[in-house]
Amino acid sequence: MTDSNPNASLPAPSIPGDALPPVEQHAQQYATVRNAHETELIEDYVELIGDLLAHRGEARAADIANRMAVSQATVSKMIRRLNELELVTSKPYRSLFLTEAGQKMAETSRARHDIVLHFLRALGVRDATARIDAEGMEHHVSDETLAIMQRFTEQQQKS
Amino acid sequence: MTDSNPNASLPAPSIPGDALPPVEQHAQQYATVRNAHETELIEDYVELIGDLLAHRGEARAADIANRMAVSQATVSKMIRRLNELELVTSKPYRSLFLTEAGQKMAETSRARHDIVLHFLRALGVRDATARIDAEGMEHHVSDETLAIMQRFTEQQQKS
DNA sequence: CAATATTGTTAGCCAAGGCTAAACTGTTTG
DNA sequence: CAAACAGTTTAGCCTTGGCTAACAATATTG
Ligand SMILES: [Mn+2]
Ligand SMILES: [Mn+2]
Ligand SMILES: [Mn+2]
Ligand SMILES: [Mn+2]
Secondary structure, eight states: OOOOOTTTTSOOOSOOSSOOOOHHHHHHHHHHHHHHHHHHHHHHHHHHHHHHHHHHSOBOHHHHHHHHTOOHHHHHHHHHHHHHTTSEEEOTTSOEEEOHHHHHHHHHHHHHHHHHHHHHHHHTOOHHHHHHHHHHHGGGOOHHHHHHHHHHHHHHHTO | OOOOOTTTTSOOOSOOSSOOOOHHHHHHHHHHHHHHHHHHHHHHHHHHHHHHHHHHSOBOHHHHHHHHTOOHHHHHHHHHHHHHTTSEEEOTTSOEEEOHHHHHHHHHHHHHHHHHHHHHHHHTOOHHHHHHHHHHHGGGOOHHHHHHHHHHHHHHHTO
16 A cells, blocks of 8 residues: 555755645645546536526536537437436427436535636636636635635725 | 527526526636546646656556555556657566656646645645645646736735 | 465456347338 | 327436456665
């Protein structure tokens, strides 16, 4: 479990900027990222479906495919998964709806996404860039950081 | 390519917080994230190998497995891929080295990672949290945002 | 220097998330 | 109302990134 370092007496090659974190902490970093990637896409689907329902009144597979730039087959397969996870309900060839759990996830995801987006804009990032960065960053921001981002944005607006 | 909205005369359901972005822009958001996810793991491996070489003098598969909390088989398979991509050179049962291209990628990734990490700390995020968040966020931060983060950190340090 | 422990590789499995092509359903329109 | 069109599903393929189990090579140590 510890690093193999059979020859610690070798000269330290070049000055290391920062030391490596302890193995357990380092491992936690990567594990958390892998974890986030497991739910990331699910969250984006559910969030998008929620937005389509709110703004358009319905969520069709074709709209999702267009907005995600993905084939309709891919969306169809994903919808089956969302159904199995009981996040959406759907009848064949019909529009989609969110379950209770789905609505909750959509709301949470949307809120987090907005905090990150507004934070980036408050930082001075151009809108188009902020939107792109937020889409990826949102899934990797802890609650702690999220709270700090929100505070920062509010402060910015008061000035 | 446009949204299907066969009944635009329906009453807009609830007040939408923010409008949906235009389809093309929205699609770009998701496409950029998918793109980042293709190179993310490669970058983390190369960066870690570079760090191990710098701080430990050698990069062994077992160290990578421990630090990433992943099986040795997974690492071994990945190393074959990195070899094919000509990012590392390796002889069976021996330590790893980075090619020219690999060193360049390691340097770039490390620099980006550090900017994000230092930014989060400057924002007031606790170190352990900042490290975890940075590991995921680094792959989703545009050059524009990166530059702004760097400036912010420098400003912070001057006060 | 032989036995043991550690490290690395290979084979074979699995799930996720893409794709295309083909078939099917539902809607619009001549 | 039949035909054409648009939307949806299914089947089958591929790559990535995990895993375990079995085996092979190297390193350590009694
Ligand atoms: Mn997202
Ligand atoms: Mn990500
Ligand atoms: Mn990194
Ligand atoms: Mn990373």
